[in-house]
Amino acid sequence: MFRFVIWLARRLGTSGQPGSWAASRPANLAAYTVQDSPTELVTVRLPDGRLVEGEPAEPRPPDGGQRRHPTLILTPSAGGPPPRRHWYSWIPRWLRWTTAIAVVVAVFHRAVAWAVLAALSATLHLFGANVHLPHVDFGWPWSSSSSSTTLVGPLVLQKIEGIDKPALGTTTFDFMFTHSVSHSMGILPCWYSATFSAVGHASATVNLNPGAAWWKPSTGHYVLRVLSKPAGTTPGKVAITMALPLPQLPQSVHDVSIDNTLSKPVSSDHSWTYPGLACGVLIKPQFSQSVLYAQAQSEAFTQATTVPSVTQPLIAAAEKEATTIIGGNFITPTLNALNYKVSQFTIRWVPPGSTSAANG
Secondary structure, three states: OHHHHHHHHHHHHHOOOOOOHHHHOOOOEEEEEEEEEOOOOOEEEOOOOOEEEOOOOOOOOOOOOOOOEEEEEEEEOOOOOOOOOOOOOOOOHHHHHHHHHHHHHHHOHHHHHHHHHHHHHHHHHHOOOOOOOOOOOOOOOOOOOOOOOOOHHHHHHHHHHOOOOOEEEEEEEEEEEEEEEEOOEOOEOOEEEEEEEEEEEEEEEEOOOOOHHHHOHHHOOEEEEEEEOOEOOEOEEEEEEEEEEOOEOOOOHHHEEEOOOOOEEEEEEEOOOOOOHHHHHHOOOOOOHHHHHHHHHHHHHHHHHHOHHHHHHHHHHHHHHHHHHHHHHHHHHHHHHOOEEEEEEEEEEEOOOOOOHHHO
16 A cells, blocks of 8 residues: 555656656657556556556556556657658659650650550550551560660661552654555546554653561561661661552553654655545545544553563663652661661562562
8 A cells, every 4th residue: 555655646746847758748649549568567568669658547456466557658640750851852753754654665666656556556446546557566675686676677667558549651652653544436546545643652650668567577668777787977787678559551542642842744645536526525634633632642651661672661660760769769768767778679570460579
């Protein structure tokens, strides 16, 4: 009983002092839990990790057993001291994220490009848009390819697929044709004919945009090999092999034209009865220009589709024009912008229905 009185007086005397539990409890400690402890002290865990021990909460039982009293484990409230700051905390969060994303893109650019194009293709397909995007193979930085590890090939192919006009190869050729008129009078033969020298113009067409299926990798119609990469001011080198449909010769008489200023008659012939009184009155050799032009155009179409001396130069002109358009206007500027130059450029001409350049 004497010990209990002393303990009670001490508690009453220290309850208003700053060192007491109520007064010394930190203001930022809001929640705590109570646990049974076999010790004789009240243990308080502060936010900084220190343990504060107090007086026993109750006297020892009269049977001499071990007294039990609550141990208060306090936890800091939301308004507690700020957490320990790391060395990188002075860097803004947006700058840290931007730097991390830039490093990932730089290292895994092939995988990122593949993922972006796949997501974009799926989105366009969802909205019903039929847009052909460049093909990029998935790859990790440590998996190299002997052809190219950059997007040079797909970018050049995308430029080629943007061509919306065919190539026209034109040639000029001379030919002769004869126009005759015949009106017999009974037993009297009456006829008149004239031979003309004409100049024709014809064009062969090369389809520079045969469709997305034509450029699939499995066809082999487009192969770009990076021979060397740019090094400082020295541009890289590439070799390109392409296959295009064979030039198409004129398909109708409207695909050829006649130069009237260079066409003229060279000779004429008539029956022995012309220009007698009978046949001369019946036959008038003043041929209509429209009739002569239509006949000359028909003859020029035959020349431009069957005569080798005309078809061969016509096809060669179409192939040259196609090579100039693709190489000079699309491939070379695109590669120069990427610091590459073309060291080899080859076009193979294959039938339109072919699926492999090897058939050419």
